[in-house]
Every structure is written in C-alpha cells, then in structure tokens.
Amino acid sequence: MVPLKNLHTFGFDTLAQHLVEVHTKDDLVSVFQGLKTKQFYLLGEGSNSIFLEDFAGTIVLNKLKGIQVHENENEVGLSVGSGESWHDLVEYTLSIGAYGFENLALIPGTVGGAPIQNIGAYGVEIEKFIASVEYYDIHLNSFHILNHQDCHFVYRDSIFKHQLFNKAVITKVNFILPKNNRVEHSYAPLNQLVEPTPIDIFNKVIEVRTEKLPNPKVLGNAGSFFKNPVVTNKVLNEIKMRYTSVPHYKVSHTSVKIPAAWLIDQLGFKGKMYLGVKCHERQPLVLVNIGSGNGRGLLMLARQIKQDVSNAFNIELENEVRLVGKNGVIDL
Incomplete structure (x- = not known):
C-alpha cells in the first residue's frame, strides 16, 4: 500500500494499492498496457483531487517534463510537458518576455490540468492561449492531437472531463501567446492598478492569493x-x-x-x-x-x-x- 497524504494537497491520511511514475511517452505506453482493465487514477500535483478514503487501484503519477519555445514577429509558441508545474511555467514565460498567463499566477497544479479544468482567474481563462492538446489514448494505445475547437472548452470544463475522461492522458499542451496581448485588469482588485504591466498584474495576483488563500x-x-x-x-x-x-x-x-x-x-x-x-x-x-x-x-x-x-x-x-x-x- 502507498500513502497518499503527501500526494494530494488536502492531506487526508489515505492509501492506494500501487503507484507508478511516468517520465516519458514510452513509460505511458508501458504502464497502461500493463494496467489494461485495472483501476487507476492519474495524478499531477494533487491540488485538484481529494482522496476521501483508501483507493483500490494504481496511482499514475505524471512526470512528463520539457518546455520548447518557438517565436516569430507576432507571437511566442510554447510546447509544454503536462507534468510541468503551472506556476513555474507562468514565471518562466514572464522571464522570457512572453505575456498572457500573469492573471493565472499561483494556481496550483500541473500544465496538464490546465486544459482539463480550463483554469481561469481575474478575467482570463487558459483556453484563450491553447492552440492544441496532445494526448495518449489509453484504449487505442496511440497518441493524438486535439485542436482548440475540438477541446470543447467552456467555463471550468472541457472534453477531457467528459468524452475523454479516463480514456486520455494529456502529454503536452501547445500554447500561443500573442506579442500584442493586452493586460486584463477589469476584475477587482486588479482594476485598482493604473496602467499595469504584466509584471504588475503578476505581483498583485500573488499578493491577493497569498493573503486570501491558505x-x-x-x-x-x-x-x-x-x-x-x-x-x-x-x-x-x-x-x-x-x-x-x-x-x-x-x-x-x-x-x-x-x-x-x-x-x-x-x-x-x-x-x-x-x-x-x-x-x-x-x-x-x-x-x-x-x-x-x-x-x-x-x-x-x-x-x-x-x-x-x-x-x-x-x-x-x-x-x-x-x-x-x-x-x-x-x-x-
């Protein structure tokens, strides 16, 4: 049995039968071919899952990493492994002068969780910047790419919570950040800022979230x-x-x-x-x-x-x- 207390942020003292980590696409194939019809639960940083009791199956821990940047005069493209930390990615984009994610600072979880939940805060939803999502189809044992439209994004929702729930493992998310992106500061308390820069937005969001959220x-x-x-x-x-x-x-x-x-x-x-x-x-x-x-x-x-x-x-x-x-x- 594997303790789950430190694998989900709610911290209930629960257990799972087994745990495996996936670091590469080959790992994914190997793990799920081994599991086949067995019960599993895919986990990132455990910030959006609460294990209410002992889980009678295998935890598959997502460790798919990597960030690739491709840029032209109009936009910055990012191809990001689904196991990367979301907040670390926000910090990284700001460090290279790519803007748009700043309103979503300090949201816990991994990059792979972002399209599933269509994460959002302070007037920005991540779907605005998602070009496509790459995933592994567990049942077909094959890799696929969904373009933005086919992800069926709506408020805090996507195809990954419905038709593809427990059928797909997101491996990579492809983002596009326009270089002419305007900062969004219409939501309180960001609307108190005067002509804020993306860094100003980032700092204010962190200040507010740190103050309000435990x-x-x-x-x-x-x-x-x-x-x-x-x-x-x-x-x-x-x-x-x-x-x-x-x-x-x-x-x-x-x-x-x-x-x-x-x-x-x-x-x-x-x-x-x-x-x-x-x-x-x-x-x-x-x-x-x-x-x-x-x-x-x-x-x-x-x-x-x-x-x-x-x-x-x-x-x-x-x-x-x-x-x-x-x-x-x-x-x-």
Whole structure:
C-alpha cells in the first residue's frame, strides 16, 4: 500500500494499492498496457483531487517534463510537458518576455490540468492561449492531437472531463501567446492598478492569493472547492429582491456569474466545521483540513453547503475539486 497524504494537497491520511511514475511517452505506453482493465487514477500535483478514503487501484503519477519555445514577429509558441508545474511555467514565460498567463499566477497544479479544468482567474481563462492538446489514448494505445475547437472548452470544463475522461492522458499542451496581448485588469482588485504591466498584474495576483488563500503546505486544502455558478438574469433578479448588492459578472445577454463565495458567506458557513474539515474563516469557497479531517467530514460539510445554497438561492453548486473514493471519482 502507498500513502497518499503527501500526494494530494488536502492531506487526508489515505492509501492506494500501487503507484507508478511516468517520465516519458514510452513509460505511458508501458504502464497502461500493463494496467489494461485495472483501476487507476492519474495524478499531477494533487491540488485538484481529494482522496476521501483508501483507493483500490494504481496511482499514475505524471512526470512528463520539457518546455520548447518557438517565436516569430507576432507571437511566442510554447510546447509544454503536462507534468510541468503551472506556476513555474507562468514565471518562466514572464522571464522570457512572453505575456498572457500573469492573471493565472499561483494556481496550483500541473500544465496538464490546465486544459482539463480550463483554469481561469481575474478575467482570463487558459483556453484563450491553447492552440492544441496532445494526448495518449489509453484504449487505442496511440497518441493524438486535439485542436482548440475540438477541446470543447467552456467555463471550468472541457472534453477531457467528459468524452475523454479516463480514456486520455494529456502529454503536452501547445500554447500561443500573442506579442500584442493586452493586460486584463477589469476584475477587482486588479482594476485598482493604473496602467499595469504584466509584471504588475503578476505581483498583485500573488499578493491577493497569498493573503486570501491558505497555503496547502500549512493547512490542507484544494483551493476553490465549488465553481462560481452561472445563472439566468431571472434568478439574479430574484436574489436582488433580498440582496440588492449581490455581486455578479455578465456572461451573456441572458446570464451572469455569481461568486460562490458570496453565496456561501451569506449563509454563515465561515468557520463551520465537521469532523476536522472547516469552511475557511477568510475565504468561504475554500474548505480546509485542520489536520484531523477525514472524507466523511468533508462530504458532510460540502453537502450541507450545497443543500443550503440550493434552498436559499435556487442555485445548484458544483464542486470544482475531484472527489475520489475507493473505486474512483464520485459525485457530491
């Protein structure tokens, strides 16, 4: 048995039957040909997965590395191994004068997780910069490339969470950063900056995230637990009748995004705890393991939050974090 406590940032004291590392494409082929129909879970830095109990299968740890840069007068292209650290890549792009990722600084996880989740922050989603994604098809035992359109990117979602879930292992992500890219600073608190440079944005994002979000190395957590819900204008107007100052961001002519943290905060969940799992006092969107937490406590708290938000606002929250049980991903 393999301990998982240090392999996922929530830090529950759970186990897996086996663990293997993949460093090359040949490793991938060898590992999955060996696993065949056996149960597995692909893991990067463990920042978006919570192992609620012992996992009855093999953990496949992604260690695919490498960064290639190709540049012309209009853009910088990057081909990046899926096992690279996302934040390290953001720092690297800034060091070579390639801009666009700065709003996404300090998001935990690997590069391979970025297209799966279509990670985003402060008005920027990574799909804007993804040209294509390379992956290994487990069942066909072959490598393929999906262009941007075929990845089916939407808010915090992609084809890799649906049709290709547990069928594809992302090996490389190909990005394009336009040299005329404009900084995005319309979201608070970035909108307080005057004519910011990409470095200014990068530094401010790190400052804000460090201040608001607990360090998982100190206090176990997986970042934002729930997605920010997108609702119709009708639902927004119904909430406005009780909460005139509800924060929201326009998504389309008929829909808006409401911060999940605000919804949770209105219901008084800050600081509430179930069996060692607590809703963070400063950021209610983050659930934390105070050290003695377990999967049962997390499910109790998360399900109570979801139920109360549904009852109070007629909004169904979705968990952004993957919850892993004995036999794989489970629903909240």
